[in-house]
Amino acid sequence: MSQDLACHIAGRRRELAPSLEQRNPADLDEVVARLPDAGEDLAAEAAAAAAGALGPLTAGVEARADALDRIGDALLEQRSALADLIARETGKTVGDAEGEVVRAGRLFRFFGGEALRIVGERFASTRPGVTVEVSYDPVGVIGAITPWNFPVAIPAWKIAPALAYGNAVVWKPSEHASATASALMEIIASAGLPEGAVNMLLGARNAGEALVADPAIDAISFTGSETTGRSVIGAATRRGARVQAEMGGVNGLIVLADADLDAAADGAINGAFFAAGQRCTATSRIIVERAAATALTQRIESRMAALRIGDPRRRETQIGPLVSPRQKAAVAAATAAMRAEGRKALDGRRGEGAPACFVNPLLFTDMDPGDLVMREEIFGPVAGLMVVDSYEEALEALNAVRFGLCGGLYTTSLARAEHFKRHARVGIAMVNLPTAGVDYHAPFGGLKASSFGAREQGRAAREFYTVTRTAYQAAPR
Numbered sequence: 001m002s003q004d005l006a007c008h009i010a011g012r013r014r015e016l017a018p019s020l021e022q023r024n025p026a027d028l029d030e031v032v033a034r035l036p037d038a039g040e041d042l043a044a045e046a047a048a049a050a051a052g053a054l055g056p057l058t059a060g061v062e063a064r065a066d067a068l069d070r071i072g073d074a075l076l077e078q079r080s081a082l083a084d085l086i087a088r089e090t091g092k093t094v095g096d097a098e099g100e101v102v103r104a105g106r107l108f109r110f111f112g113g114e115a116l117r118i119v120g121e122r123f124a125s126t127r128p129g130v131t132v133e134v135s136y137d138p139v140g141v142i143g144a145i146t147p148w149n150f151p152v153a154i155p156a157w158k159i160a161p162a163l164a165y166g167n168a169v170v171w172k173p174s175e176h177a178s179a180t181a182s183a184l185m186e187i188i189a190s191a192g193l194p195e196g197a198v199n200m201l202l203g204a205r206n207a208g209e210a211l212v213a214d215p216a217i218d219a220i221s222f223t224g225s226e227t228t229g230r231s232v233i234g235a236a237t238r239r240g241a242r243v244q245a246e247m248g249g250v251n252g253l254i255v256l257a258d259a260d261l262d263a264a265a266d267g268a269i270n271g272a273f274f275a276a277g278q279r280c281t282a283t284s285r286i287i288v289e290r291a292a293a294t295a296l297t298q299r300i301e302s303r304m305a306a307l308r309i310g311d312p313r314r315r316e317t318q319i320g321p322l323v324s325p326r327q328k329a330a331v332a333a334a335t336a337a338m339r340a341e342g343r344k345a346l347d348g349r350r351g352e353g354a355p356a357c358f359v360n361p362l363l364f365t366d367m368d369p370g371d372l373v374m375r376e377e378i379f380g381p382v383a384g385l386m387v388v389d390s391y392e393e394a395l396e397a398l399n400a401v402r403f404g405l406c407g408g409l410y411t412t413s414l415a416r417a418e419h420f421k422r423h424a425r426v427g428i429a430m431v432n433l434p435t436a437g438v439d440y441h442a443p444f445g446g447l448k449a450s451s452f453g454a455r456e457q458g459r460a461a462r463e464f465y466t467v468t469r470t471a472y473q474a475a476p477r
């Protein structure tokens with residue numbers, strides 16, 4: 001059943017003629033949602049509504065904390081229904097989707113607690129009789145622009161800290177996940193926040209650009225592709241707005257000869273293929289020490305043959321489709337380019353073709369660092385495997401890309417593990433774990449082209465969502 005979606009401004013639905021639609025990527029005959037592509041007028045209306053909520057929002061910290069708790073509780077209660085909607089709209093498997101909703105619920109609860117822990121500082125002044133106070137105040141109106149691949153968790157890790165620190169929000173969810181976004185918006189709207197505290201602008205590029213350009217938006221928090229991120233950073237900084245951006249990665253996973261190869265193969269399969277490779281933390285490059293190359297490849301190949309690919313709404317499915325025909329075409333173009341260069345791949349699907357937005361999991365073997373899958377984000381269940389002669393060579397290869405989101409190492413050597421954590425040029429280093437899968441209360445973000453600006457999640461979120469102010473006071477004479 002298709003839903004006609006509306007923007008949400010100042011506590012009310014704001015209807016607009018739909019011009020976009022999202023189909024179920026596992027069954028393209030089903031239209032899941034129709035939505036408008038909002039423009040400048042609506043962005044300005046939403047920003048004004050948000051600005052109007054700033055006073056009431058900062059009036060009572062306990063009310064904000066309670067509202068964040070209520071949103072967290074509602075997400076946990078409604079996890080099954082939301083997970084099914086995510087599966088239907090984006091193709092994420094229902095198990096992964098449920099895990100994501102639970103994580104989002106816990107994120108809201110975490111920031112409910114943080115709202116009560118906003119502390120300042122008091123300095124000893126260099127001047128006798130003077131006090132120096134430092135406070136962390138709200139930035140104002142936050143524009144949040146989110147992708148489709150974590151349609152509840154990423155909005156949660158922007159909206160929850162924004163509110164916790166006293167900001168109001170205009171949120172532009174992905175056009176590929178707007179039914180899910182509307183369900184989350186409904187939960188937020190029922191939490192007892194001041195009218196206009198969170199507004200939702202639906203649409204695609206048009207709506208995103210309108211939001212970034214609006215002078216009443218004080219800061220932009222963006223997650224998405226590198227290309228869009230660069231344009232958002234450029235537009236926001238040109239008008240002097242604060243901006244943070246989390247973008248792509250071509251994350252590497254090193255497997256040394258001393259590693260537990262079964263664990264490493266499980267980690268490689270999880271990182272490269274689960275969520276159909278559509279995680280910014282996915283493993284794109286497996287870099288294996290020569291002595292373990294054959295044994296690791298065999299283990300990965302047998303696991304690929306056992307992958308359960310199919311309807312994302314079924315509990316037993318491990319890998320669903322890509323999000324859209326466009327994403328499927330992009331992945332197909334990349335793999336065709338690899339094959340045209342004579343590159344060979346192990347194929348994780350067994351002859352039944354790839355209907356709708358499904359694609360076959362592929363592991364390209366005998367890769368060189370210059371091969372496409374080794375240097376560009378494909379964002380599908382596609383990875384490359386290259387063989388190296390030493391840990392040092394592996395680390396150099398891992399670091400030799402322009403991205404630096406995350407990287408992994410499988411080893412039983414404590415010395416190598418310690419060295420890797422210090423020398424991998426990534427924001428998130430994983431040892432004996434898949435590259436994907438992070439905690440919600442710890443800082444998240446990459447290095448190099450993967451990220452711009454302050455870190456997200458955990459207490460690190462305070463940096464982006466507050467302005468630091470210093471007040472000097474002398475006693476009256």
Ligand code: NAD
Binds near residue numbers: 146172173207225229
């Ligand atoms: P995308 O860049 O196509 O879209 C992201 C959001 O930006 C969407 O809401 C989109 O409508 C909006 N948008 C599009 N053009 C815009 C413009 N010109 N100005 C403002 N907004 C605009 O990304 P996607 O395909 O939705 O998501 C996948 C990408 O996101 C991948 O590259 C992935 O690596 C990245 N990602 C990164 C992280 C991270 O934390 N590093 C997390 C998840 C996804």
